[in-house]
Amino acid sequence: MSPQRQVVVVTGASAGVGRAVAHAFARRGAAVGLIARGLDGLEAARREVDDLGGAGLVLPADVADPDQVEAAAERAEAELGPIDVWVNDAMATVFAEFLDVEPDEYRRATEVTYLGTVNGTRAALRRMVPRDRGTVVQVGSALAYRAIPLQSAYCGSKFAVRGFTDSVRTELLHRRSRVWITMVQLPAVNTPQFSWCRSRLPDHPQPVPPIYEPEVPAEVVVHAATHRRREYRCGGSTVVVIAGNALAPGLGDRYLARTGYSGQQVPGWPVPEDRPDNLYAPVPGLAATHGAFDSRSKRFSLQAWLTRHRWALAPAAAIGVAAAAMLRRSVS
Numbered sequence: 182m183s184p185q186r187q188v189v190v191v192t193g194a195s196a197g198v199g200r201a202v203a204h205a206f207a208r209r210g211a212a213v214g215l216i217a218r219g220l221d222g223l224e225a226a227r228r229e230v231d232d233l234g235g236a237g238l239v240l241p242a243d244v245a246d247p248d249q250v251e252a253a254a255e256r257a258e259a260e261l262g263p264i265d266v267w268v269n270d271a272m273a274t275v276f277a278e279f280l281d282v283e284p285d286e287y288r289r290a291t292e293v294t295y296l297g298t299v300n301g302t303r304a305a306l307r308r309m310v311p312r313d314r315g316t317v318v319q320v321g322s323a324l325a326y327r328a329i330p331l332q333s334a335y336c337g338s339k340f341a342v343r344g345f346t347d348s349v350r351t352e353l354l355h356r357r358s359r360v361w362i363t364m365v366q367l368p369a370v371n372t373p374q375f376s377w378c379r380s381r382l383p384d385h386p387q388p389v390p391p392i393y394e395p396e397v398p399a400e401v402v403v404h405a406a407t408h409r410r411r412e413y414r415c416g417g418s419t420v421v422v423i424a425g426n427a428l429a430p431g432l433g434d435r436y437l438a439r440t441g442y443s444g445q446q447v448p449g450w451p452v453p454e455d456r457p458d459n460l461y462a463p464v465p466g467l468a469a470t471h472g473a474f475d476s477r478s479k480r481f482s483l484q485a486w487l488t489r490h491r492w493a494l495a496p497a498a499a500i501g502v503a504a505a506a507m508l509r510r511s512v513s
């Protein structure tokens with residue numbers, strides 16, 4: 182392995198956002214350790230990483246199991262070199278009202294989505310902190326601030342990831358570590374999640390529009406891996422949701438009570454009761470980067486571009502300051 186390659190580990194790399202993140206790092210020549218459970222998706226992701234100019238390494242592991250994550254980290258370092266960046270992306274969810282979710286399903290969704298992130302962060306920091314070098318990026322969600330109906334286990338996990346990340350960041354700052362931890366809050370993204378998640382809804386689950394293609398957040402994740410910024414918000418809808426919730430959370434509750442059920446399902450697309458799902462084991466044959474909503478998904482977000490190119494805001498800020506100064510002069 183070339184010593185110059187940046188070494189990146191991505192959990193949830195066999196599909197969706199994680200697979201797009203692996204592609205984005207591969208385009209920059211990185212060596213990418215690919216963690217997930219499904220071998221078909223992992224092997225496909227590895228081939229794509231290699232084709233894009235990176236070097237992929239398949240690391241099958243269940244992120245809910247700390248020993249498997251630790252073993253994957255050990256193998257990544259043995260075969261690729263010291264890990265520079267660790268991206269925690271893997272997730273599992275159950276689409277159903279709270280009382281329709283069995284205790285074990287709740288536990289499992291939390292163990293994958295929340296504790297999977299904790300396990301990944303532990304494996305990364307055990308290696309990065311002694312070296313005083315490296316970055317952990319948590320793939321978050323607007324739902325880490327604004328919970329919605331029918332996904333209480335997932336929303337609770339995303340809130341927990343945010344709290345956990347903020348706590349660990351303060352510890353790193355306390356010890357004046359150069360290791361960094363950050364979180365990227367995502368909008369709705371077109372991934373296979375909605376075709377293989379466990380669901381008790383009558384119709385096919387969907388991300389609440391506007392929907393973005395996974396390449397949009399993937400570029401923000403890459404940026405987050407190389408800049409020391411506390412948190413990123415990806416997509417105008419994410420900014421609006423988080424700001425709106427800070428201003429009027431009660432209004433948000435009522436709005437979501439009214440729209441959050443229909444907004445998360447495709448009308449007239451029934452889901453068979455025996456649909457295979459990925460809560461406890463991967464679903465063979467469905468792993469892909471994009472989900473079923475290509476025709477309704479945006480390939481570009483101006484906000485996501487601006488968050489990576491803040492310098493582009495300088496002329497607008499200068500015009501704003503000049504206009505404010507002129508206004509003040511004209512009224513005084």
Ligand SMILES: NC(=O)c1ccc[n+]([C@@H]2O[C@H](COP(=O)([O-])OP(=O)(O)OC[C@H]3O[C@@H](n4cnc5c(N)ncnc54)[C@H](OP(=O)(O)O)[C@@H]3O)[C@@H](O)[C@H]2O)c1
Pocket residue numbers: 192193194195196197198199216217218219220222242243244245269270271272273293320321322323367368369370371372373374375388459462463464468
């Ligand atoms: N899609 C959205 O609308 C959206 C919105 C906001 C935030 N996000 C965030 O984006 C991230 C990715 O979501 P996504 O929509 O891309 O999900 P996805 O399409 O369902 O992909 C999930 C990935 O996680 C892996 N995974 C699931 N359970 C695992 C386990 N126990 N151990 C290891 N890997 C596991 C899956 O592969 P295997 O099944 O092969 O293991 C797959 O690679 C998540 O953190 C999610 O919160 C997504």
